[in-house]
Amino acid sequence: MPTIKDVARRAGVSIKTVSRVVNKDPAVRDSTREHVERVVAELGYTPDPAARSMRSNRTGVLGLVTDMVTTTPYSVDIISGVQDACAEAGMMMLIVNTRGDRAHTEHAIRTLVERKVEGIVYATMYLRALDELPAMGDLPMVLVNCFMADGSVPSIVPDDYAGSYAATSHVIELGHRDIALLSVNPVIIAGERRGRGFRRALLDHGLTCTPDRVRAGQVFENGREVFVAAEATLRFLDAAQRPTAIVCGTDAIAMRAYNAVRERGLRIPDDISIVGYDNFVMIAEALDPPLTSVALPYYDMGRTAVSWLRRLGHGDGLAEPTLLMPCPLIRRASCRPL
Amino acid sequence: MPTIKDVARRAGVSIKTVSRVVNKDPAVRDSTREHVERVVAELGYTPDPAARSMRSNRTGVLGLVTDMVTTTPYSVDIISGVQDACAEAGMMMLIVNTRGDRAHTEHAIRTLVERKVEGIVYATMYLRALDELPAMGDLPMVLVNCFMADGSVPSIVPDDYAGSYAATSHVIELGHRDIALLSVNPVIIAGERRGRGFRRALLDHGLTCTPDRVRAGQVFENGREVFVAAEATLRFLDAAQRPTAIVCGTDAIAMRAYNAVRERGLRIPDDISIVGYDNFVMIAEALDPPLTSVALPYYDMGRTAVSWLRRLGHGDGLAEPTLLMPCPLIRRASCRPL
DNA sequence: CATCATTCTGATAACGTTGTCAGGCGTGTC
DNA sequence: GACACGCCTGACAACGTTATCAGAATGATG
Structure with missing residues (x-):
């Protein structure tokens, strides 16, 4: 050399x-x-980057801290987005997995600070609110898919409310009036927001939202998520008057709803329309018929995080302390006009 | 500081x-x-790691180069494995995505070499054979999910042949005699190996493998993968004598086979047994009935790669230049005795 | 041609660590 | 008491870069 x-x-x-x-x-x-x-x-x-960084304290490296993002197929696009944006800026990405626990997180951030990363992207698998963050000096940080309750750290999250609102509105505009919600566990923030979007869309279109039209598609049971979407769907279908459309909290829930619908000998979308959320293509495209779903803009969230970090690194401020990323509706064949 | x-x-x-x-x-x-x-x-x-590395040329950083591993849910566990093993060894992981093209790959490796990583894990999304690798001095390197045709670089790949052999044998031991294969595109190496395992299992159990019992579940069509699994399954089902079991090249293919089976009003596993490959839990557990499938040991492959790299870094040799990782069969409810 | 401002260049000192090598200090031996 | 030996310690150089600041070269002006 x-x-x-x-x-x-x-x-x-x-x-x-x-x-x-x-x-x-x-x-x-x-x-x-x-x-x-x-x-x-x-x-x-x-x-030599080592020599350079010793003198100038700039390393050209960004840190990505994830709770379990790499262990789930959902949000892996965040990594891609961060990665691509880094590459374009001539930077590199140091990635650490915390398994969601506090000790690992603190250790991870400390290590990254020691390695003089120029900023940290902190990404979580589920949308969640953070209570507190480990100390990390004045290093710029951007949260992805999570946020501080007090808004003290810039944060980029998907607009689950609007996405669910759009999905529900889509179904309403197709002529459906009797619409059920198969929700994500509302303990999860995304579940709560998606539920709110669903209800608001109903109200805004002059429809009422009755409690018997909302059921959980998955619940937490002794520490594990279990799906109850199939049973819940059957109860919708067996009701005196069955809904003509079901809005699902996730694609995984929608997939189970498909199973239940078929079990009753009904057809999608002829007898009942279904919308998912997550646009997990592996499922959405493999279902028969392909599932209309709301996409999570994970890739762009990752990219945006890097661009924010770079701006912060240059001492520039941010226009928005927290950004709600739009979730586009991907139309496939699981919904039809009534 | x-x-x-x-x-x-x-x-x-x-x-x-x-x-x-x-x-x-x-x-x-x-x-x-x-x-x-x-x-x-x-x-x-x-x-200070920068100062230390300048003097000693040791950085405590490993590089992970992937073609598209981060963009697909399948093999993301490789990242987790590498990551966890790094953390345990007090090292960090620098990750670069190449999008599968040559220029990006060369640039990625050059960058990693400049940054003085102590070794490189090169992982690909699909099992594939590499023709040549960019120059990288004498840096230790381990291939994951891919290999050099001449075996010149240590490599860790799943034993698709044995996995498929086991899945097929499982079905045979359940009493099935008339078994069809819905294959991955055989252009893909994993497809070829899985096909071979299937045929060998048949032969070893005294069964014959007729050409009309093998169909592609997916094909390449102008640069894109398209699934033809549903149609292929229908043709199996509509044959004069229909098979009692179908071995599928992937879970995604199996999911489409489910659709076709249901379209014909048949039931799984009562009328027909189905096995998948990949053990993509998101699909395998959501299907009704849950899909018996062969798991890919991606996480362990990532871990093993790091341990090999560390051994190479200490100047130690490797027992095996290339390792076939066993793929365990995960039994669920999609197969039953005949 | 002298002067001065302007533009460009180089000697040298950092940065924080590890490697080299010399040396101090006990302890044991003759 | 002199000497050798082993154990421990420290002064200083070196790694490859950037920052400081002085100074050389150039060009413009009177």
Whole structure:
């Protein structure tokens, strides 16, 4: 590996001049710059990041802390988004998994601070509210898919309320009047927001939301999530008057609703329309008929987080302390006009 | 941030002694060591990785290069495995995504080499054979889910042949004699291996494998994968004598087979047994009935890769240049005795 | 041609660590 | 008491870069 000295010697200039050229300092005569650049290319010189960072305290590295994001297929796009944005900015990404527990998280952040990352993206698997964050000096930080209750840290989350509102409105506009909700566990914040979007859409369109039209599709039972979507769907179907459409809290729930609908010998979308949430293509496209679903903009959330971090790193402020990312409705074949 | 000098001054020793204590050099008197350690804890000193790596050329960082692993839910466990193993070894993981193209890959590896990672894990989304690898000096490297045709680089891949053999044998042992294969595109290496395992299991159990019992569940069509599993299944079902079991190349294919079976008004597993591959729990557990499937040991592959890398980094050799990881059969409810 | 401002360049000192090597200090031996 | 030996410690250089600041080269002006 050639060093800056080798380049300087070969080019017949001082190391400082080489440093200037490499760092695009304009105070170098054009002829000198070109000459040095040629030698740099010739020798294949690249500055040593360790030495550079020791002097300048800039490492060109961002940290990504996740609770379990890598262990679930859902939100893995966050990683891709962060990764791609880093690459475009000539930066790298150091990733740490915390398994959601406090000790791991503190250790992870400490390690990243020691390694002098220039900023941290903190991403969670489920949308959740954070009570407190480990100390980390004045390092810029952006939260993805989570937020501080007091709004003290910039945060990027999907607009579950609006997404659910749009999905429900879509079904209403198709002519449906009797619509059921198969909700995510409302303990989960996303579940609560999606539920709210559903209800609001109903109200805004002059429909009423009766309690018997809302059932949980999954619940927590001794620490584990269990799906009860199939049973819940059967109860919808067996009711005196059965709904003509079901809005589902997730695609996984929707998949189970499909099973139940078929068990009763009914057809989708002829007898009943179904909408999902998450746009988990692996499921949505494999279902028969393909599932209309609301997409989570995870990739863009990751990208945006990096761009925010870079802005913060330059000392610039942010227009919005927290951003609600729109969740587009992806129309497939599981809904039809009534 | 306190430096080694601060510790030395406060402890009344030289910086070298502090360095020795921090690096667990045994040539320090116990009383000195304890004293220095106390001061280190007091000041909260941690060595600067940049300075350390500049001197010693060791960074404590491993690189993970993936083609699209982060963009697919399947193999994301590789990341988790690598990550956890790194954390346990006190190392960190620098991750780069190449989108599968050559230029990105070269750039990624070059960047990692410049950053002085101590080894590289190169992981791909689909099992594939690599023709050549970008130059990277003498940096240790381990391939995951891919391999060099000439075996020149240590590699860890799932044993698709044995996995498929086991799945097929399972069905045979359940009494099935007329078994069909809904294969992954055989252009994909995993498809070829799984197909081979299927056929071998049949032969080993004294059954014959007729061409009309093998159909592709997915094909490449102008650059994109398209699923034809549903149609293929219908043709199996509509044959003069219909098979009593179907071995599927992937869970995604199996899910479409479910759809087709239901379309014909048949029941799983009563009328027909089905096995999947990938053990993609999100699908396998959501199907009705839950799908028996072969698991891919991605997490362990990631872990093993790191342990190999560390061994290589210490100059130790490897027992096996390439490792076939067993794929355990996960039994659920989609198969039953005939 | 002298002067001065302007533009460009280089010597040298950091940054925080580890490696080299010399040396201090006990202890045991003759 | 002199000496050798082993154990422990410290002064200083080195790693490859950037920052400081002085100074050289250039060009403009009187």
